[in-house]
Structures are given as C-alpha cells and as structure tokens.
Amino acid sequence: MSVSIPVRSLVREIPDAALCAQRIEAARAALGKRLIILGHHYQRDEVFRHADVSGDSLKLSQVAANSQAEFIVFCGVHFMAEVADILSRPEQQAILPDLAAGCSMADMANLAKVERAWRELDDVLDAEQSITPVTYINSAADLKAFCGRHGGIVCTSSNARRVLDWAYSAREKVLFFPDQHLGRNTGKAMGIRLDEMVVWDFDLPLGGLTREQIRAARLILWKGFCSVHQMFRAEHIHAYRQRHPGVQVIAHPEASYEVCQLADAVGSTEYIINTIAASPAGSHWLVGTELNLVKRLHERHRDEQKIVQFMSPTISMCSTMFRTNPHSLLAVLEGLLEGRSENVIRVPLSESHLARAALERMLALS
Numbered sequence: 211m212s213v214s215i216p217v218r219s220l221v222r223e224i225p226d227a228a229l230c231a232q233r234i235e236a237a238r239a240a241l242g243k244r245l246i247i248l249g250h251h252y253q254r255d256e257v258f259r260h261a262d263v264s265g266d267s268l269k270l271s272q273v274a275a276n277s278q279a280e281f282i283v284f285c286g287v288h289f290m291a292e293v294a295d296i297l298s299r300p301e302q303q304a305i306l307p308d309l310a311a312g313c314s315m316a317d318m319a320n321l322a323k324v325e326r327a328w329r330e331l332d333d334v335l336d337a338e339q340s341i342t343p344v345t346y347i348n349s350a351a352d353l354k355a356f357c358g359r360h361g362g363i364v365c366t367s368s369n370a371r372r373v374l375d376w377a378y379s380a381r382e383k384v385l386f387f388p389d390q391h392l393g394r395n396t397g398k399a400m401g402i403r404l405d406e407m408v409v410w411d412f413d414l415p416l417g418g419l420t421r422e423q424i425r426a427a428r429l430i431l432w433k434g435f436c437s438v439h440q441m442f443r444a445e446h447i448h449a450y451r452q453r454h455p456g457v458q459v460i461a462h463p464e465a466s467y468e469v470c471q472l473a474d475a476v477g478s479t480e481y482i483i484n485t486i487a488a489s490p491a492g493s494h495w496l497v498g499t500e501l502n503l504v505k506r507l508h509e510r511h512r513d514e515q516k517i518v519q520f521m522s523p524t525i526s527m528c529s530t531m532f533r534t535n536p537h538s539l540l541a542v543l544e545g546l547l548e549g550r551s552e553n554v555i556r557v558p559l560s561e562s563h564l565a566r567a568a569l570e571r572m573l574a575l576s
C-alpha cells in the first residue's frame with residue numbers, strides 16, 4: 211500500500227527576505243554569547259550584515275582561535291570552518307551553513323599529490339633537509355597536517371611574506387601550494403628572481419621538471435590558481451588607465467604576476483578595504499578582487515566621492531562563497547535553538563594536532 215505524503219510537509223517553509231533577516235536576528239539574540247557569526251568579506255550583503263566579526267582569512271582565524279562561543283558559525287568556505295575547528299577547543303563547534311561552500315583553488319592540491327611530489331623531490335635532493343613546505347590557508351586540513359609533520363607552516367594572503375622569510379630561515383627551498391600566484395608574487399617582492407622559481411605540474415612525473423631545474427630552484431610553485439582572480443588581466447588595467455589616468459590600481463595577490471606588477475598596491479581583502487578607506491575623498495580605484503567585496507566598497511565610499519571600480523569587464527564572483535545564503539544561515543541558527551547542531555565541521559584528531567602545529571607557527575609570526 212502506498213502512503214501519500216503532502217509535499218508541503220516535506221519542504222521547509224521559505225520565508226521572504228525581510229522575515230528571514232528578522233528571524234536570523236531573533237535567533238542571534240536568543241543564542242546570545244553562545245554564538246559568534248564570522249563573515250568573510252566575499253559574502254553577499256544579505257549574509258554579511260549578520261556577522262559579528264568580518265575579516266580576511268588571518269583575522270577570522272585569530273578570532274576563531276580566541277572565541278569563547280560554543281557555536282562558531284562560519285559564513286565563508288570549507289577550509290575556513292576547518293581552521294576554526296582546529297584552533298578552537300573540543301567542546302566548541304565550527305559550523306558551515308552550506309556544506310557545498312568549498313574553494314576550487316584548495317581542491318587543486320590533495321594529500322596524495324603532495325605526498326607524491328614530496329617523494330619525487332626527495333629522490334632529487336633530501337627534501338626533509340632542504341625544503342620547507344608552505345601551504346596557503348586555502349587548503350584542506352590534511353595538507354596543513356602535512357606541513358606540520360614536515361617542519362612546514364601555513365600562510366595567508368596577509369602574512370605570506372613573513373611566513374616565507376621564516377621558511378627560508380629554516381631551509382634553502384620552499385614548496386608552496388596550492389596557489390602559484392600568491393607564491394610567485396610574494397617571492398618576487400622578497401627579491402627571488404623569476405628564474406629561481408619553477409612551477410610543479412602535479413599531473414606530470416617530477417612535476418614536468420628536470421632534476422637540474424629542481425636543484426637550481428629556490429621556490430617550487432604548485433600549479434594551482436583561483437578561478438575568480440585569474441579573470442583579471444593586464445589589458446584591463448591598461449585600457450582603464452588610458453581612459454582614467456588618475457586611477458590607482460589595487461589587487462589581491464591571488465591575481466597573476468602581470469596584474470600585481472602593474473598594480474599600485476597588492477594585499478589581502480582586509481588590506482584592500484583599509485587602503486581604500488584611508489585614501490582621500492575623491493580617490494579613484496580599480497580593484498582586482500571578488501565582486502561582492504568590490505560592490506560593497508563602491509557603496510560604502512560613494513558619499514565621499516570615491517570611485518571604486520571592478521577590474522574585470524566580465525562578472526567574476528566566487529560561486530562557492532555565494533553558496534551561503536540567508537536561508538542556509540537561518541536554518542543552522544534555528545537548528546541550534548531547537549538543540550540540533552547541523553553542518554558541524556570536525557577535523558579528525560589524527561590530522562588536527564599536526565595542522566594546528568603548522569597554524570600556530572603562522573599565528574606566532576602574525
């Protein structure tokens with residue numbers, strides 16, 4: 211005998227935008243100090259406005275590490291919630307409102323490929339003695355654990371230079387993953403020549419390099435990139451500067467070498483925000499980072515007659531940051547009120563203590 215269930219009882223009722231925002235605020239108020247909501251700058255406004263603290267990856271990881279809240283709801287992407295879990299106490303819960311909010315760049319490196327690269331490098335030179343592995347925070351927890359195990363460290367876009375200085379004080383070479391651009395831009399700013407950097411193609415034996423190239427390299431860059439920041443091109447800057455000679459260009463270091471070389475300033479999302487905020491009224495900026503942030507800056511500074519213009523002529527948004535919406539945020543908050551913890555991110559203990567070691571080395575430098 212078949213039982214028919216009314217469809218209405220299977221689907222969650224979807225409140226309209228205003229009601230949804232009200233219910234999020236009511237849930238926040240009811241949870242009080244038990245809850246902290248962290249919002250990365252790339253979140254859409256409808257979510258971002260509910261964050262207790264907003265920031266770049268470094269700032270949010272520091273806040274997560276020091277928070278006393280029982281529930282750390284991370285409006286960001288998966289690796290950020292993993293970091294919050296690793297750095298918080300076991301009785302705290304890191305929650306990601308939408309589990310599909312990943313990072314395509316982070317997915318470009320995985321443990322099997324990095325371990326293979328390490329074995330192959332070890333075949334050419336003593337990897338443990340001569341290479342410090344450095345992972346961008348945009349990576350899975352097991353890669354942070356790999357760095358913890360091999361005397362390596364984590365970096366973010368705002369401390370990459372300091373971290374690389376530390377890495378070179380320990381060993382002569384660095385294996386940097388997964389973002390080749392952050393690695394190259396930082397290495398260049400430190401005075402490492404482009405011919406001392408090589409790109410490790412993880413799909414090819416020996417990274418597609420010769421043994422001589424590996425021995426001569428100082429910086430070995432994983433062939434990863436951000437699908438959003440690769441959209442910004444040198445020709446966009448040239449064309450815009452021709453039309454607006456007074457413009458200042460600012461870019462995130464995940465943008466290409468050519469873009470960062472042409473930019474007047476390069477830095478993390480928090481750096482971009484602070485730089486534009488500190489500029490005089492009437493300043494004109496061309497910005498190479500994610501669209502939601504650039505739109506917010508455009509709105510925020512409109513009254514001061516600052517012009518904040520997005521660098522690419524085509525839309526380039528982070529679709530995974532965009533996964534988190536007010537409804538997914540509301541669902542996890544109301545779940546908590548009803549005693550249900552949903553979408554909790556738990557890094558296995560076997561990985562988390564080594565990943566924590568690599569993160570704490572970074573935090574000690576910051």
Ligand code: 13P
Pocket residue numbers: 251265266267268348366367368436462464477478479480
């Ligand atoms: P920030 O740490 O500069 O906020 O960057 C995070 C990120 O994912 C940029 O794409």
Ligand code: SF4
Pocket residue numbers: 287312313314315316348436437438439464500528529530531
């Ligand atoms: Fe990952 Fe790029 Fe999105 Fe940042 S903007 S979260 S690096 S895909």
